[in-house]
Amino acid sequence: MSTDTSKDGGPLAPRQRERRALSYSLVCSIVLAVSALVVGVVTGIRIIVFDGAYMAIGLILSWASLQAARAAAAGPTRRFPFGRDALAPLMVVIQGLALAGTLVLAFGDALVVIRDGGSDMNVVIVSSYGFITGMTGFVIAWWLRKTAQGSDLVAAEIAQWKAGSVLSVIMVAGAVVVAVLALTPLREVARFADPFLVIIACVVLAAVPVRLVRGGVNELLEGAPPPKLAASIATVIESVRSDFDLPDPIVRAGKVGQKIYVEVDFVVPPDAWSVSEEDRVRRAIIDRLLPLEFEVWAYVAVTSDESLAY
Template sequence: MPAPAEPGVLPTERHSLTLSLVATFAVGGLGLTWGIISGSRVMVFDGIYTLAGIVLTWVSMLAARAAASAPSTEFPFGRNAAIPLAVTVQGAALLGTAGYGAVDAVISISEGGSATSALQVMLYGLVCAAASLVVMLLLRGPARRSDLARAELVSWRAGVLLSALFALGGGIAVLMASNGMTAVAGYVDPVLVIVASAVVIPMSLGLVRDGVRELLEAAPTAALSAAIDEAVRAGTAAGLPADRTLPPPIVRATKLGRRVYVEVDFVVQQDSWTVSEEDDVRRSITAHLDGLGYRVWANVEITTDAHLAAD
């Protein structure tokens, strides 16, 4: 059964992406400017990593708009795939940025380290950690209802961890320099970049994995699958007359952005069900699936041919 016409971009999603865009420009601009002036590789890396988020957030906003558009002749099922595609692109871009930073840091170490002021690195880390934490907390609510907001939340969570590492590493370098270990302190800046890259890479891989799984129409998460099974069970029970029963159904489902596709097949005996009775069961199951909080495209079939149900 087709889903209803798509509404516009979710207000909370649009506000979340706008907030992330503005915050990204502010924090990224600060990091890049401060890093160039101080000569700090780690600040420049963080600034570029953050400013790259402007393009990625813009891509997310385009994806949200595309996914919200109504089905058309050219796209009869809508364009919900734009959301996991944007999530995958965001993860891949963050992965590339982390890889570049790690290579640059290795080059810096091979050249004898960096002469960056450790105090400036520490102060920069504290300022950015506080700013990133505020944005992350503001995105927590919307991230529960939007994959795009969740991708932004992952980026800002990484920002909090990175900035905290910068502050900690800068503080350690300050202590080293004050105790006459200036040469060793010079390696703190590139080492921090390598550590930061190691923090970003698992998060980035997680985004790529989740996006690709949806694009390949993998089964939903265990929690969503359990919710679908329960909705089908409850909907079946509610749609049956008191004197009728149905065998356990074959349920298949996949999630694509905000859309969940569900197919429910029952195999019954020949001439045991009418079309109107099938419609009653279909309406009941669909009504229960609509309570999942997604745009559900449900197909409920009662058939006498087990081969049709297995296809």
């Protein structure tokens, strides 16, 4: 758990940590995207241009994610009585689709370069650039994970930074290959290294947008929460059931952004429970879910009418 503190010395809430992480990610994206595009355009090296374009799109999405986090943190309004937490998975889906579009365009451009006879690559520039951006990306991804665990928006940012770092590693490896080829009779093959690096990067990164879109759509369609979270919810409910000597419940759970919805129905004999006792069960479930660091919306019913539990 993060130990970050607020201005008054208390611990930062999950939503505050989320916005802080997204803000820092945005600043880092601006610096690296501008640097990459300048280096790529000046040198004419496509793999660096691709990396710069990738980070530029990430920059726009980081800004949009930050706005989505702020809107979700504003809480319920008259127009949105359940809040706007659905903006988080929506932004995750948009990030996935934008990344997929970037990969498709870069893949197509690489094929055109190969058809036209390849292009030259400056080994020193590519290897230096790849090493610096790769190390930077891994450090930022580590810091984001440490700062705001449990945030889907930050998890999407981490996926983008890790993907960028993998791309940088591919750059360095490609530069080494080109340097070796330059010392052999296959030196002409080195002209195709740049577009082939782009193609390899697109293939390696292809799983990232798929994962982002799949996870975001699952939340938008009110699917089951991730297995680890679902197991934690099940453990809490089982402990409460045991403490109050209740029968096995009917449980429905879902997650949208930083909010979890839990509906628990216990079917008991008629006239066996009072409203105050039902409130105690509900309070116990809510209190034991709070350490998961999500906003909890829990509906707990102790009913003797089994038809109301379905």
